[in-house]
Amino acid sequence: MIWASWSDFWHMGGYGLYVWGAYAVCLAAMLGEPWLTRRHRRQALQAAASREETSP
Amino acid sequence: MISAFAAVYARDLRLALRRRVEALLPVVFFIVAVSLFPLGVGPEPQTLRQIAAGVVWVSALLASMLSVTSLYAGDHADGSLEQMMLSGHSGFEISAAKAAAHWTITGAPLVLAAPLIGLLLDMSAQALGTLVVSLLLGTPVLSLLGGLGAALTLGLRSAGVLLILLILPLAIPALIFGAGAVSAVDSGQSTSGHFSLLGALLILTALTAPLATSFALHIALE
Amino acid sequence: MNPPIRWSTFAAPSRFYQLAGALNPWFWAVAVALAIAGLYVGFLVAPTDATQGDAYRIIFIHVPAAWMSMVLYLAMAFWAAVGWMFNARMGSMLARALAPTGAMFTFLALWTGSFWGKPAWGTWWVWDARLTSELILLFLYLGFIALQSAIDDVVRGDKAGALLAIVGAVNVPIIYFSVRWWNTLHQGATISMTAAPKMAQTMLLAMLLMTFAFWAYAFAVVFTRAQALALERERDTDWVRALAAKG
Numbered sequence: 001m002i003w004a005s006w007s008d009f010w011h012m013g014g015y016g017l018y019v020w021g022a023y024a025v026c027l028a029a030m031l032g033e034p035w036l037t038r039r040h041r042r043q044a045l046q047a048a049a050s051r052e053e054t055s056p
Numbered sequence: 057m058i059s060a061f062a063a064v065y066a067r068d069l070r071l072a073l074r075r076r077v078e079a080l081l082p083v084v085f086f087i088v089a090v091s092l093f094p095l096g097v098g099p100e101p102q103t104l105r106q107i108a109a110g111v112v113w114v115s116a117l118l119a120s121m122l123s124v125t126s127l128y129a130g131d132h133a134d135g136s137l138e139q140m141m142l143s144g145h146s147g148f149e150i151s152a153a154k155a156a157a158h159w160t161i162t163g164a165p166l167v168l169a170a171p172l173i174g175l176l177l178d179m180s181a182q183a184l185g186t187l188v189v190s191l192l193l194g195t196p197v198l199s200l201l202g203g204l205g206a207a208l209t210l211g212l213r214s215a216g217v218l219l220i221l222l223i224l225p226l227a228i229p230a231l232i233f234g235a236g237a238v239s240a241v242d243s244g245q246s247t248s249g250h251f252s253l254l255g256a257l258l259i260l261t262a263l264t265a266p267l268a269t270s271f272a273l274h275i276a277l278e
Numbered sequence: 279m280n281p282p283i284r285w286s287t288f289a290a291p292s293r294f295y296q297l298a299g300a301l302n303p304w305f306w307a308v309a310v311a312l313a314i315a316g317l318y319v320g321f322l323v324a325p326t327d328a329t330q331g332d333a334y335r336i337i338f339i340h341v342p343a344a345w346m347s348m349v350l351y352l353a354m355a356f357w358a359a360v361g362w363m364f365n366a367r368m369g370s371m372l373a374r375a376l377a378p379t380g381a382m383f384t385f386l387a388l389w390t391g392s393f394w395g396k397p398a399w400g401t402w403w404v405w406d407a408r409l410t411s412e413l414i415l416l417f418l419y420l421g422f423i424a425l426q427s428a429i430d431d432v433v434r435g436d437k438a439g440a441l442l443a444i445v446g447a448v449n450v451p452i453i454y455f456s457v458r459w460w461n462t463l464h465q466g467a468t469i470s471m472t473a474a475p476k477m478a479q480t481m482l483l484a485m486l487l488m489t490f491a492f493w494a495y496a497f498a499v500v501f502t503r504a505q506a507l508a509l510e511r512e513r514d515t516d517w518v519r520a521l522a523a524k525g
Contacts, residue, residue: 002322003322012333014333014335018333018394019393022389026339026389037503040506041502041503044509048509048513048522218424218425220416225414228414232460236459253459257452276438
């Protein structure tokens with residue numbers, strides 16, 4: 001291990017804001033995008049189902 | 057028998073001459089746009105001289121793009137574009153002719169207006185000369201790229217803004233080589249590299265853009 | 279002896295949908311596993327850099343994001359071209375599915391690049407050749423997405439997008455060359471993103487692991503989006519109706 005303690009880890013040698021600022025946005029994007037695409041797929045399926053009901 | 061190129065070219069020129077005021081709007085926009093910069097950054101001649109080449113080039117780029125939608129829109133609206141594409145003449149020839157017409161109507165006046173603009177921005181005579189040559193080589197590239205954009209966005213809502221978004225990234229090399237030539241002259245360096253690249257770009261674009269435009273027209277008219 | 283798979287069978291949206299459904303859990307598993315491994319090496323094994331301190335650790339997402347942004351653009355242009363040339367709408371749907379993810383990675387490359395640049399070189403933005411080219415790539419993505427969303431006719435949109443993507447792909451080397459030319463002329467940045475820290479083995483390993491993690495992620499997300507597009511476009515077909523009935 002290269003970090004003496006957890007607080008050292010978060011501190012990132014003084015660059016915490018930059019490192020975590022970058023990683024946070026990255027994580028948010030890579031959690032948000034899958035969520036959005038799954039929702040898109042779900043809605044497409046629901047739309048197809050409701051078409052079934054109106055026109056068999 | 058005149059070629060399809062000559063026929064389309066002459067027709068577009070004739071149409072533009074009937075609407076002279078409309079044809080000159082891009083040049084007016086060009087002058088207005090350039091004049092905004094001193095108002096924005098301050099009238100200090102030193103500053104203006106430094107930004108002049110970039111300002112003139114970007115304004116020319118925008119003026120060129122704004123006027124290019126009408127290149128095909130009018131003919132599309134009254135059906136003559138479809139007739140042209142169905143006529144059996146090469147789409148390449150038609151696209152090339154339209155780009156040439158656009159340059160004659162819009163590009164060339166921009167080149168002629170450039171010295172006046174350059175004076176507004178306190179450019180040196182040498183820089184001005186380089187600017188005019190760079191625009192002479194660059195504005196045809198803009199007309200050719202604009203034609204492709206106009207064909208891709210034919211008949212679409214907000215085609216004008218969309219076209220600008222599509223074509224501006226492709227026009228960046230011309231902008232860099234063109235404005236860069238003036239920077240080079242200002243710092244005492246040779247412009248030959250810039251002009252060679254700009255010339256090569258012009259040749260490459262002239263050979264490929266009309267082909268792509270022709271495809272785009274077929275796609276849009278299907 | 280079983281005959282080899284005829285890959286073109288997946289040009290049928292229904293079969294692609296099934297393939298994607300089968301593969302996606304694996305893509306996610308690989309993405310998560312590689313990401314954990316990469317971040318472990320990157321944060322708990324790789325040493326602090328001599329010149330840049332710990333700020334350099336942004337490289338473990340910056341470089342993979344930039345790399346993916348370029349790879350996905352080429353993939354997008356490729357599939358759009360295939361869709362156009364072979365009249366294979368699944369190819370065009372894949373291209374449409376690739377665009378938003380590619381744009382996202384481009385944005386991430388710019389964001390992480392900015393957050394790396396600030397501690398390293400003092401400003402939030404540096405007009406160096408690679409970041410500037412990345413910005414232009416974002417414009418190319420946005421143009422593709424904007425054009426396709428402006429065209430109501432789906433087939434025209436597919437073809438126009440394909441043409442635009444091909445023109446863009448061909449232009450990318452020209453644009454990159456001109457931006458590098460521009461950059462060296464204006465002397466400003468002797469600073470450059472290419473001046474990355476001398477890579478220790480562990481740093482390289484972490485970067486590689488993260489790159490493959492991003493790649494697996496991209497497959498998973500793009501395939502999911504392509505499934506959604508297939509459901510929408512093929513909604514009147516039997517297979518979609520059957521799926522919808524199952525709920």
